[in-house]
Amino acid sequence: MPKNSKGIEVAKILPEKCIGCQICVAECPVGAIEMSNGAAVIDPEVCIGCGKCFEVCPVEAVKFEKKRSPKKIRKPEEVAQYARDNYRGVAVFIESFNGQGATVSWELIGKARQLAEKLNTRVIGFLLGYEVNDSAREAIAYGCDEVHVIDDPLLRTYISKPYGKALTDLCKKVKPEIFLIGATPLGRDLAGIVATNLETGLTADCTGLDIEEEKNLLLMTRPTFGGNIMATIFCEHHRPQMSTVRPRVFKTPEKNPARNGNIYCHVLEPPHDKLPELIDFIKDVVSGDGVDISRFPALVVAGKGACDLETMPLLEELANLVGGIVACSRPVVEAGLMPYDRQVGQTGKTVAPKLYLGIGVSGAVQHLVGMQGSEKIIAVNADPKAPIFNVADVGIIGDYKKVVPVLIEELKKRKLRN
Amino acid sequence: MQENYDVAIVGAGPAGISAACVLAGKGIKTIVVERGEYPGAKNISGGVLYGHDLAAIIPDFVEKKCPVERNIIESRLWFLSKSGGYSLSFRDRAFYEKQAFNAFTVGRARFDRWFAEQARAKGALVVCSTVVTDLLRDSNNRVIGVTTDRPEGDLKARVVVLADGINSPLAAKTGFRPEPKPSHIALAVKEVIELPEEIINERFNTETGHGVTIEIIGEITQGMDGIAVIYTNKNSLSVCIGANLSDFMESKVKPYEMLEEFKQHPLVAPLIKDGQAKEYMAHWIAEGGYEAIPQLCGDGYLIAGDSGMLFNALHREGSNMAMTSGRFAAETIAEALDKGDFSRKTLAGYVARLQNSYVIKDLKKYRRFNAFRLQHHELFTTLPRLGSFAAQQMLTVDGVPKKEKQKAICKKFRKEISWGSLIRLLWTGWRSVK
């Protein structure tokens, strides 16, 4: 191991392995890493030999021999003790709109149950709004053991400040060890306020949650770097461990109206500041026909390879046959063949249909992150190397113009048989 | 907020930055306008630079951490047929002792940024992401500045240095340089192939920091007048192949296919084995030589580097001529500023400097070389094939007496190429470079 002038054994980056992702640059606690000609370079005189870069490097481009793990501020037993004594339970924010609970909240209750079982604790719902008692009962039916409600006319519509304060107050009172919020526009607006007020860690837009066995910490996995890399993040010394979670990542649990649970009502302590007022709400008038592709059980998705006007009726027919609708990837929207609200992917909609049929979709990362939750993925593409085949359950290599008519024909045959 | 400058330089390549360094070093108010997002973003070359010409501008370039990839200590020449070929190489201790950095490889994106930084440190302004769209002229048609594609984009300067490279839309628009003929341009493609430093050291038989250049002609360019090169960088190889644009137009060969085939050649493939292709790019090379050099100055402007077609095709030297022409331009401008006269007559001192230096002398020496190559395509077809045939015959041990082999070789030579034309080839070849 090379040493610097202070005798510290420093890390070194192997430039031939470095992919220039700059994650180590961001992670280095002392700013010792800089980019040079597309590869990271460590300044040995600044490096403190902590090995952080070694841990985070996705491609093992950092040469570092770890002598001992970095200093722990608090011993593991202490943390466990601290957490157990003061913060308990897995909380979920139940987002409600016009008295209706958001689907993502139910999905999160399902996940919270799994986490709570591992931790041997309860699932808590936090519900804010006006006249939302139905949602509270629904939350119990989906799996909450208790629901804490603040029901107040001031919370009729979402305004950042009162909601932020109300939720912060609930957290301070109930002290959950984990707090999950749906990564909807409202949820993301709110989560940042609460985490800042509580001065705790918040991980945005998670796609995976699990409990680490040793210290019972929440492991939060999220895509980063434009969806190209996954990062697992934890929050060891602060409570609650907060995370926003993408909709449609977890399954909605079965609803059981017979479940028992407690509903606790709390009083709103309104903020003293002058508050904004909502003047108008403009419902999205979608340029197309206003369909929400995420609600369909089957999607026939047109990609760049099937980007022409004549193909569309063919795809419509196929979609009708499987009980779905035609959606598309970004190039098709850019070509003006389909409205934006039919677009699947990072910049479009996240979908998770029972059947995804990609026609001429190559499978760019940005598209894949928006459809990987689909139950069955079928890909038709002329290029055998198209990345879509790597996520497809079944692939057909060939010209869609030849394949799709046969597919329609064969499906019709089988339909008649049934 | 309109400001006037003494000198506006178009293009932050070796020529433009060299001029900027020298001018700013003399305290002359200089601005460089570059179309790329940063200097070097759009600059492409094989990547060999020459210490002599750089040292004339930045004497302590090594101490100033010039981003050198490898110091070239060995040059190889290959004459290849489809399946094999001749290799000649020269290495000398002098190239890493007394004359270190005589020639060295650089990554252009990194080097050009570093070079521009030196100019900045001396006080030149380097403006990026800005395209010069036209020249400003006064009523007497003298150049008095440039127009750019930005709002309020006019820039007044007493002298303009055009150093925007071979592929200059400005040249086409303003007509300061005649559109180069296809036969005066080579189209080259380049791939940077990543390999671990140690592997490169092993394959090229060098120490860390030392490098090799290989220059290659023969059947690899598929009968076209062209050349390939392989240069060693720190942990990558630059593999380039190119041919005359007029030949490309005639033969319809696709450059990247030619590159792919070249990479399969038995002498090349082992060098790049297991390498990762990192970048692919294509560029033009000014190959017209002496005959293609345009008017290098006019009232209020000078042309330097590739823009002025200053490129020695035989020795693959271009960056050195760019730097030196940039320096000469700067020195001439300094004199003109002293005199307060920017007419063509005063600026012609630049041309005189070039003529008295190796730049024009070399180009003049090789002035017939371009035509020679274009007229003797057998250099890239029959000759390497026959040469390889001869060597392969003589080296094959199969019981056939050497005398008979020699006869067979002579017969084949006679059949494919007459002695007369072979002698003529040697004679004109000699004359073209003498």
Add this chain to the structure above:
Amino acid sequence: MHFICCIKQVPDTSKVKIDPETNTLIRSGVESIANPYDMVALEAALTLKDTCGGKLTVLSMGPPQAEQVLREAISCGADEAILLSDRAFAGADTLATSYALTRAIEKLAQKTPVDIVCCGKQAIDGDTAQVGPGIATRLGYTQFTYVTEIKEIDTVNARITVKRKVEGGSEIIRGPLPCVLTVELELAKPRRASLPRLIHSLKSEIGVWNAEAIHGDNQKLGLKGSPTWVKKIFSPPFKEGGPRFDARENPRQAVEDCLKTLLADETFAFHLLKQWGQ
């Protein structure tokens, strides 16, 4: 009026591609750029300044190289630029970042009270969208996220009306100043700097503030002040994908084989049957 715009320098993630064979990032010297959302925020701030007059200060936190994005902001019309750069800031997560930025804004506000802080909705490298709300909360300013249009600014009554994206639509909301806006890309198209401004930006001084300058509590800065830690980073799991049928020779055979494989899965077959039963 005093406007502040926060800009982050990020790697250009849009230029990153994945090698389908090895599932690793293709390294092609990813350049650093100004976060595109922040450039829209800058444009919003510039437009506000153009209408109301006043001063625009741009703020960034990062290594010394990040001054590049601040120069870019000056070239577009910002009046002053401050870079928070100190090893003590390094390794900050969103909580520690919003703390440092807030301290800096408070310091700027001491000299000239701040009216509007403009931020991008999120940065393209982290995509968290948390720093904006963090700043608003710490400063106690009114928070407007996902803003797509600035409808009106009422300097007399110190309030602003904006249009912002919410689930299923947009809302028009009016609230008191000072406020923090986080903006969507569609709000504005960043302007191209004029040549004189660009030249001016190259000569401008960029103020650099360290931890001491913002009177930061070291326990709240950088790595120390960051509750979240990255445990590991990995490429998304590489999937092989299911069977592939080659339809180039015989499309019918391929389609039949494909459907056979599909319908062997009972849940899937059930789904189709359900569709067809209707």
